Amino acid sequence: MRKDLQNALYADFPQLYREHKLSMDKSSMPWGICTGDGWEPLIRRLSEKITAIIEQLKASGDEDWEKIAASGVKEKYAELRFHMRLATEEIQEAIDEAKEESQRTCETCGAAGSIRDIGGWYTCVCNLCNAEHEASTD
Ligand SMILES: [Zn+2]
Known part of the structure; x- marks a missing residue:
């Protein structure tokens, strides 16, 4: 995800994303939010x-x-993976909902998409982004 989008999430939800300041042996958050920009919303x-x-x-x-x-x-296997240090049942439900939504949301632009095999990688993309990708690899 673009740094400005990521930093805006960190700034708007400081409690939730506070581990981004930890060292890499303590949390995966220092790696940042590792998804495409289309999943920011x-x-x-x-x-x-x-x-x-x-x-x-x-x-x-x-x-x-x-x-x-x-x-x-x-992102893993074309879906959002959102790991928590501690989660209540209600939080887990919200995460599952977002995961389901990610499976039909283009990871590149956020439009309605579906999971496709792009060069051996399963990625959720829309028709337009898929066409662009095919044009760039031909
Ligand atoms: Zn798209």
């Missing part, structure tokens, strides 16, 4: 949901909220 929506859940826990006096943080965000 769905990652942002997921971040909003998780942050709302953190706020609820905080308000209810549940001390676990402090342990909730993303420990790695990447």
Whole structure:
């Protein structure tokens, strides 16, 4: 993901993404958000949901909220993998929803897409990005 998009997510959700400042032996977050730019809107929506859940826990006096943080965000097998240090059932549900959405969202531009085999890599792309890719490899 482009650095400016990534840094905006870090700035807007500092609690969720605080591990990006850790060393690489402690978390995968220092690698950054390893997906295409097309998934930024769905990652942002997921971040909003998780942050709302953190706020609820905080308000209810549940001390676990402090342990909730993303420990790695990447694309694997054409879907979003969003790993948490600690997740409640509600957070896990939100992550599963985002994963499902990523399987039909073009990772390059965010349009409706489907999973295709591009040069041996499974990637979720739309028709337009797929055509562009084919044109560039011919
Ligand atoms: Zn696309």
